[in-house]
Amino acid sequence: MSYTMVTDESDDAMYSSIYNESPSAADNTGSGCTSRGKGSVLKKGPWTSTEDGILIDYVKRHGEGNWNTVQKHTSLARCGKSCRLRWANHLRPNLKKGAFSKEEEQLIVEMHARMGNKWAQMAEHLPGRTDNEIKNYWNTRIKRRQRAGLPLYPPGTHVEDLHWSQEYHPSTSNVTDRRRHQDILQLGNSKASVLFDDLTFAN
DNA sequence: AAGACCAGCAACCGCTACGCC
DNA sequence: GGGCGTAGCGGTTGCTGGTCT
Numbered sequence: 060m061s062y063t064m065v066t067d068e069s070d071d072a073m074y075s076s077i078y079n080e081s082p083s084a085a086d087n088t089g090s091g092c093t094s095r096g097k098g099s100v101l102k103k104g105p106w107t108s109t110e111d112g113i114l115i116d117y118v119k120r121h122g123e124g125n126w127n128t129v130q131k132h133t134s135l136a137r138c139g140k141s142c143r144l145r146w147a148n149h150l151r152p153n154l155k156k157g158a159f160s161k162e163e164e165q166l167i168v169e170m171h172a173r174m175g176n177k178w179a180q181m182a183e184h185l186p187g188r189t190d191n192e193i194k195n196y197w198n199t200r201i202k203r204r205q206r207a208g209l210p211l212y213p214p215g216t217h218v219e220d221l222h223w224s225q226e227y228h229p230s231t232s233n234v235t236d237r238r239r240h241q242d243i244l245q246l247g248n249s250k251a252s253v254l255f256d257d258l259t260f261a262n
Numbered sequence: 263a264a265g266a267c268c269a270g271c272a273a274c275c276g277c278t279a280c281g282c283c
Numbered sequence: 284g285g286g287c288g289t290a291g292c293g294g295t296t297g298c299t300g301g302t303c304t
Contacts (some may be wrong), residue, residue: 103274105298127289143290144273179292193294195271202269 102136106145110135114142115150125149148189155187159196165191172212 065220113135121132123146126139135142148154163185170181178190178197185193204211 060276105272124290139275139289140291147291152301176293190292191272195279199270 083205100136101130101138101141103141106137107136108150109148110137111145114146118150144191153187154189159188163188164196167196168212171197 113133114129115139117129117133117135121128126143129139129142130137131136138147166184167181170177170184174180176194176197178194181193182188182190201211
């Protein structure tokens with residue numbers, strides 16, 4: 060199943076009415092998307108092709124970054140965060156679409172065994188793939204393997220390399236990260252006696 | 263045929279790091 | 284050094300379409 064959450068303009072009005080009335084949209088404080096000054100209400104929810112076009116045009120003119128100025132320079136009623144995410148995950152050039160290849164899946168498993176949930180770092184090793192894609196893939200994989208009663212990592216994966224060396228920089232991770240990753244490892248190893256089958260990379 | 267359930271994905275939220283003043 | 288604004292990351296939520304009953 061692959062669908063793009065891009066709506067046409069007829070849907071636009073509908074989504075605007077739905078999302079703009081949400082409490083968080085009205086609130087817009089703290090670390091969330093904020094609408095400062097103009098009293099404008101920022102839109103949330105799926106992007107339309109028109110909005111995509113505006114954002115692409117903006118990046119062509121001004122380059123990436125300065126996401127909070129998008130709203131000032133264009134008619135886009137989107138916060139900087141939303142623009143950055145849309146660009147990074149869907150609009151930027153050289154993005155790979157479609158399912159992960161077997162090689163990519165294997166690489167993700169190996170990298171996760173070494174790094175834990177460092178999606179952005181993993182994405183650097185998978186050209187054309189986004190951290191969000193990898194994260195979604197992994198979460199789906201976890202669910203699938205849990206259901207099947209399979210270990211998280213296939214036998215032979217060097218989970219024991221998880222001593223936070225080389226690729227994994229302790230300085231950039233915190234205790235919570237490590238603890239969380241160890242929890243996941245325990246989850247995977249708890250079923251280590253279960254025979255590993257073709258689910259590994261086929262799914 | 264229709265409703266329930268599930269899988270996959272896009273987008274949002276909260277937090278943190280970093281740079282600037 | 285502290286406050287503020289911005290960018291980036293990871294976790295979570297919610298929507299959509301497919302499958303099952």
